[in-house]
Amino acid sequence: MTAVLARYEALVAAGELRADPEQRAAAERLDALQQALEAIPARGSLLWRLARHKPKPLRGLYLWGGVGRGKSMLMDLFHHCLAIPEKRRAHFHAFMIEVHARLREARKSESGDPIPAVAAAIAENLRVLAFDEMVVNNSADAMIMSRLFTALIESHGLVIVTTSNRAPSELYKDGLNREHFLPFITLIEQKLDVMALNGPHDYRLERLAGIDTWHSPLGDAATDQVREAFFRLTDYPPEDSAHVPSADLALGGGRVLHVPKSLKGVAVFSFRKLCGEARGAADYLAVAQTYHTVILVGIPQMGPENRNEAARFVTLIDALYENKVKLFAAAAAEPEALYPRGDGAFEFERTVSRLKEMQSSEYLAAGHGEE
Incomplete structure (x- = not known):
């Protein structure tokens, strides 16, 4: 014992x-x-x-x-x-x-x-x-x-x-x-x-020292960085990466969202899973209220033909931002170049602003769910 x-x-x-x-x-x-x-x-x-x-x-x-x-x-x-x-x-x-x-x-x-x-x-x-x-x-x-x-x-x-x-x-x-x-x-x-518990040491920020939250372009380097962030945040041994726990997040009405990696309040999703499928604000709110950190991989550069995906991405970022969820991303481009043309491109500029703010030390120091 x-x-x-x-x-x-x-x-x-x-x-x-x-x-x-x-x-x-x-x-x-x-x-x-x-x-x-x-x-x-x-x-x-x-x-x-x-x-x-x-x-x-x-x-x-x-x-x-x-x-x-x-x-x-x-x-x-x-x-x-x-x-x-x-x-x-x-x-x-x-x-x-x-x-x-x-x-x-x-x-x-x-x-x-x-x-x-x-x-x-x-x-x-x-x-x-x-x-x-x-x-x-x-x-x-x-x-x-x-x-x-x-x-x-x-x-x-x-x-x-x-x-x-x-x-x-x-x-x-x-x-x-x-x-x-x-x-x-x-x-x-x-x-x-x-x-x-309000001691002087912020272990979460200290563990992430040297790792940015936004990584582009897509490729091995970006993947390695968000992977490292996951293992630092969860204390899970990288050598056992094949056995990271998954979860099924209840969305209401009998629906569930499969979370391929879910541990200690940290979730890993692909862009295709969260924004490439038909989802609404309630789904993203469930993610934002359940996880203090989301790692999103495979964010593409989008154009007019991706207006639905871009709109869902806007709704996802709104939910994460309003619940002070930490976002680590592997993307094809920097936020301002993700969706330069198409329906809602002007409104997307607000999302770009939020993505920039979510990389700041002030945002990262805020508690999950704080207004």
């Missing part, structure tokens, strides 16, 4: 991480939570049934801070080291898509409030629910989160561990009907320990 704190200290000793008091405090808190969870018999087990006093629910953890401060790294350590089977890690956006699908199904078969039944189904055989990048940017999620998570925590005893770029009080700030969301913020502050 490996402890979170021991793994963290080993990374610092090896020089892979730098000393950071806030990071260490979070590692200590996760280590204590790991030990407490592993010391409690699984619910329903013989030891659990024989226990004279059932253990008190454990407090979860809400880690928030800027980009590249080690939140996902600490979550990796916690989830990997936690030696219990009743654990689940999910990207928050994907989890909420699943919740809405479950609610729709529950409404078909039951009358009354479907949230208790959905919460019970989610909590079945589960003790820890860990999220990457909690961010709330639509009223549909905001309206149900308070009641759903109250049921998960108070009725089913789930321990919630989550990361976010924002402090709890900043979630869904200025959102529609935010008053319905405020009880969720209160729930976080009452049931989870809130810890900030």
Whole structure:
């Protein structure tokens, strides 16, 4: 059995991480939570049934801070080291898509409030629910989160561990009907320990030192650069590149988008897959809300005959830009030369401007989903 704190200290000793008091405090808190969870018999087990006093629910953890401060790294350590089977890690956006699908199904078969039944189904055989990048940017999620998570925590005893770029009080700030969301913020502050990670080291930017975000023309050199960016961002060993995980991203209505490479919030797509097929703004929004970084390869130089592809590319970039998604691209030309002629070429100039801004250090330092 490996402890979170021991793994963290080993990374610092090896020089892979730098000393950071806030990071260490979070590692200590996760280590204590790991030990407490592993010391409690699984619910329903013989030891659990024989226990004279059932253990008190454990407090979860809400880690928030800027980009590249080690939140996902600490979550990796916690989830990997936690030696219990009743654990689940999910990207928050994907989890909420699943919740809405479950609610729709529950409404078909039951009358009354479907949230208790959905919460019970989610909590079945589960003790820890860990999220990457909690961010709330639509009223549909905001309206149900308070009641759903109250049921998960108070009725089913789930321990919630989550990361976010924002402090709890900043979630869904200025959102529609935010008053319905405020009880969720209160729930976080009452049931989870809130810890900030805003140390001086932006590991994500440091890892990308020397690598630009836009690479042209197309060819081996451009491919090598975006490939290197992927492995630096995900810590995946390049020698095992044939086994990089893929994913199927739910788009709603039973549709899915296959993501050929999907790891730690980084996705790799071809231009042909994202813009060469019939897709709309909702598809691109799902990508932008799920991934903090998108690597797009094979972007061609387009002309009048590619007006549909160019229009989709504009919509894709709008979604990525508005959600502060980092874009690494392998393209046939620089942004201003991608679509010089054709329907919408004048409007494409705004996309060129956004693509230029997305290469700036200010944009790269912004948190995913920040407005």
